Structure formats: C-alpha cells, structure tokens
Amino acid sequence: MITTVRGTRDILPAETPSWRVLEETAREVFAAYGYQELRTPVFEQTALFARAVGATSDIVEKEMYTFADRGGDSLSLRPEGTAAVVRAFIENNLHRSLPWAVYYMGPMFRYERPQKGRYRQFHQMGCELFGAEGPLADAEMMAMVLRLLRRLGVDASLTLEINSLGCMACRGPYRTQLFAFLQEHVAALCEHCRQRLQRNPLRILDCKGEGCRAVARQAPFMKDHLCGACADHFQGLTTLLTALNLPFVVNPLMVRGLDYYNRTAFEVTTTALGAQNAVAAGGRYDGLVAEMGGQATPAIGFAMGMERLALLLDAAQVKLPRPDIYLVVVGDAASRQGLVLAEQWREAGIPVVVDPLGGSMKSQMRRADRLQARFVLILGDREMTEQGLLLKNMANGEQVFLKWETAVAQLSALAA
Numbered sequence: 001m002i003t004t005v006r007g008t009r010d011i012l013p014a015e016t017p018s019w020r021v022l023e024e025t026a027r028e029v030f031a032a033y034g035y036q037e038l039r040t041p042v043f044e045q046t047a048l049f050a051r052a053v054g055a056t057s058d059i060v061e062k063e064m065y066t067f068a069d070r071g072g073d074s075l076s077l078r079p080e081g082t083a084a085v086v087r088a089f090i091e092n093n094l095h096r097s098l099p100w101a102v103y104y105m106g107p108m109f110r111y112e113r114p115q116k117g118r119y120r121q122f123h124q125m126g127c128e129l130f131g132a133e134g135p136l137a138d139a140e141m142m143a144m145v146l147r148l149l150r151r152l153g154v155d156a157s158l159t160l161e162i163n164s165l166g167c168m169a170c171r172g173p174y175r176t177q178l179f180a181f182l183q184e185h186v187a188a189l190c191e192h193c194r195q196r197l198q199r200n201p202l203r204i205l206d207c208k209g210e211g212c213r214a215v216a217r218q219a220p221f222m223k224d225h226l227c228g229a230c231a232d233h234f235q236g237l238t239t240l241l242t243a244l245n246l247p248f249v250v251n252p253l254m255v256r257g258l259d260y261y262n263r264t265a266f267e268v269t270t271t272a273l274g275a276q277n278a279v280a281a282g283g284r285y286d287g288l289v290a291e292m293g294g295q296a297t298p299a300i301g302f303a304m305g306m307e308r309l310a311l312l313l314d315a316a317q318v319k320l321p322r323p324d325i326y327l328v329v330v331g332d333a334a335s336r337q338g339l340v341l342a343e344q345w346r347e348a349g350i351p352v353v354v355d356p357l358g359g360s361m362k363s364q365m366r367r368a369d370r371l372q373a374r375f376v377l378i379l380g381d382r383e384m385t386e387q388g389l390l391l392k393n394m395a396n397g398e399q400v401f402l403k404w405e406t407a408v409a410q411l412s413a414l415a416a
C-alpha cells in the first residue's frame with residue numbers, strides 16, 4: 001500500500017470545515033484592514049531563499065526541499081512566505097504604488113523532524129505591508145493579529161511580546177558589546193552557540209539551552225542601546241499600544257537571525273494548547289527589499305502557522321455542512337427518475353443530495369439521518385405511479401405529498 005509521505009497528512013472532511021472558518025475569518029479581518037490577497041508559486045529559484053532567508057540559516061542549509069528540474073535549474077519548495085512576496089513586489093515594480101498591503105495563505109515545506117503538530121508540508125498565512133515607516137503601522141498590524149485571534153475564539157491566554165532590534169547604525173556598537181560579554185561567559189554556552197559566537201552572537205540570546213539562557217538574562221540588551229531614531233520608534237509603538245488598550249510585554253531576548261530585520265519584532269503567544277506557544281511572529285524588515293535588489297522600501301509583516309490555529313479554533317464556530325434535501329430512491333425506475341428530477345432542481349438552484357448507494361428504504365433513511373439532512377424526499381414504486389414524491393421533515397416527522405411538476409417551487413422554499 002502506498003501511504004502519505006512522512007511528515008505530510010490528509011486534512012479529512014471532518015476537519016476541513018475548521019480550516020474553512022479559519023481561512024474565511026482571516027480573509028475578512030485582513031480585508032477590513034485593507035490587505036489584498038497575493039498568490040505566489042509554491043516553488044521558486046533556490047537563490048531567492050538563499051538571499052531572503054539567509055544562505056547559512058538552518059532553513060536554507062538543512063530544511064529546504066531543493067531539487068534540480070529537468071532543465072538543470074536549482075529550485076526549492078517555499079519554506080516560508082515573505083521571500084516570494086518581496087520578489088513579487090520588486091518584479092512587478094510595485095514601489096510605484098505604495099502602500100502595498102498583501103496577505104497570503106497556503107502550504108510551505110520544510111524537511112524537519114516530524115513531531116506532534118509539526119509537518120513537513122504545513123500551512124502558513126501572513127501579511128506584508130510595504131511603504132509605511134512609522135510605528136503606527138506596527139501597532140495597527142499587532143491590533144489586527146490580536147483581533148483575528150479573538151475572532152477565532154483564542155482569547156484569554158494571549159500575550160503580545162515586543163522588542164526592538166535596532167538598526168544598522170546602533171546594532172553594530174551593541175553587537176561589539178554583546179560579543180565581549182558573551183566571550184567572558186563562553187564556558188557556560190552550549191556547543192552550537194560557541195560555534196556561532198563570532199558569526200551571529202545575537203541568536204545566542206534566544207537559544208533554548210539552559211546555560212545559554214542564564215547567560216542571556218545577564219547580557220546587555222539591544223533595547224537599552226538604541227540610537228535616538230530607534231528609541232523614538234519603540235517609544236512611539238508602546239504609546240500606541242497603550243492607547244489601543246493592547247497589553248504587551250517587552251521581551252529583550254526576542255531576536256531575529258538576519259541583518260535586514262530591524263526595529264520592531266513581535267510575537268503573540270498562547271497557553272491554549274498547554275505550554276506557552278507562539279501563534280504569530282512578525283516584525284520590520286526595512287532592509288530586505290534593497291537587499292533583494294529593489295528600491296529601498298520600509299516593510300513590516302507577520303506569519304501564523306495554520307495547523308495550530310485550526311486546532312485552537314472555537315468548536316462552536318465550526319458547523320459541519322448538512323444537506324437540506326436528501327433524495328431516497330427505491331427501485332431502478334425510481335433511481336433513473338430521481339436523477340432526472342434532481343438535475344432539474346439543481347438547475348433551479350436547489351441543492352439536493354441523492355443517495356448514491358440505493359438499496360432498502362431503511363438503509364437510505366439511515367444514511368440521511370447520519371448526514372443530519374433536514375428534509376428527505378422519497379421516490380418509490382407508489383410515488384412513481386402517482387408522479388409525485390413524499391417529503392418528510394426530519395425534525396418533526398411531518399410528511400407531505402408533492403407532484404413532480406410543482407416540486408421546484410415547494411423545494412426552493414425549503415432550501416432557502
């Protein structure tokens with residue numbers, strides 16, 4: 001037997017209603033803030049991710065599905081959403097029509113060790129806003145993320161964490177100071193962090209290792225070494241969040257791996273699935289568009305993993321679809337006539353499910369019941385003779401006889 005590939009899964013019909021609610025709610029909320037949908041290919045040139053995500057990042061070095069196509073080009077399945085959005089922004093000359101506010105949703109691919117709730121094909125949605133430089137955009141984006149989560153029924157346990165990563169001007173001097181501090185404490189760091197001490201000392205601040213965390217808590221923090229402009233931006237953000245009545249926690253240990261991330265970084269975490277887990281992560285990347293060869297454009301964005309959100313979704317919001325009208329047909333002649341009638345009704349806009357297996361009336365009624373059909377139409381020998389149908393209201397058991405030629409009008413009233 002051939003099965004799904006390790007780390008992938010089917011989303012079966014019992015689950016897809018949750019996904020639909022998630023997607024539709026997100027579309028509504030994003031649209032309410034002026035975001036439009038962008039759909040990019042699921043594979044791109046490998047070089048795109050090497051540049052946007054970082055050639056030495058774990059994602060690019062170890063986790064991408066990279067392959068040579070038949071023409072010999074190196075392509076990769078997208079491991080995240082932002083790189084392609086930036087590419088599309090540059091490629092379509094959209095710097096001429098700023099602001100550009102887009103959202104995306106869809107499958108992403110990473111070759112990671114599969115764990116509970118983590119897949120090699122997983123889904124993300126996110127927003128990217130190009131052109132807005134000030135903290136207003138940052139605060140509004142956070143308000144949007146929190147609004148979406150509350151709409152999805154994730155509420156009480158949400159925490160908004162923010163930090164500033166500084167900019168090109170102030171991060172250099174800070175980095176030197178941090179490096180000196182970490183060198184003094186190198187003995188307490190994990191093997192991995194010792195290796196990246198030269199290359200990327202900032203990432204040591206968010207290492208999960210016991211020893212590294214103890215060192216990180218004592219380290220100098222970026223937020224205390226911001227230049228004037230960065231300090232103003234951060235101050236502006238916290239003032240706006242307070243004005244919006246959005247509680248936040250400053251987490252000085254929240255960092256990002258790459259140089260083009262600057263100023264605002266944020267995460268929303270929840271305890272709704274047990275341990276404190278991030279459900280959304282985002283921040284500014286004012287340097288990325290230029291890094292990718294475009295005209296320097298300030299930008300901010302966030303992404304959310306959809307698997308976790310689908311699990312968190314308030315069950316009360318998710319209704320499994322149930323048929324309004326279920327047609328039970330007994331006998332060969334009735335089956336043929338039932339098919340003809342059902343097509344006439346559908347032509348008139350009336351949805352109707354025809355029992356696909358036939359057999360006894362009893363077994364067909366059982367299937368109608370299992371699908372929680374509101375009305376059942378019965379077409380058997382007697383109804384064939386009388387050119388009619390028996391309509392049964394499943395809620396109260398009431399039955400009425402309909403003639404074929406007048407059924408459309410009566411059924412449209414039911415399906416409304």
Ligand SMILES: [Zn+2]
Pocket residue numbers: 166167168169170171226227228229230231
């Ligand atoms: Zn700065």
Ligand SMILES: [Zn+2]
Pocket residue numbers: 189190191192193204207208209212
């Ligand atoms: Zn470490």
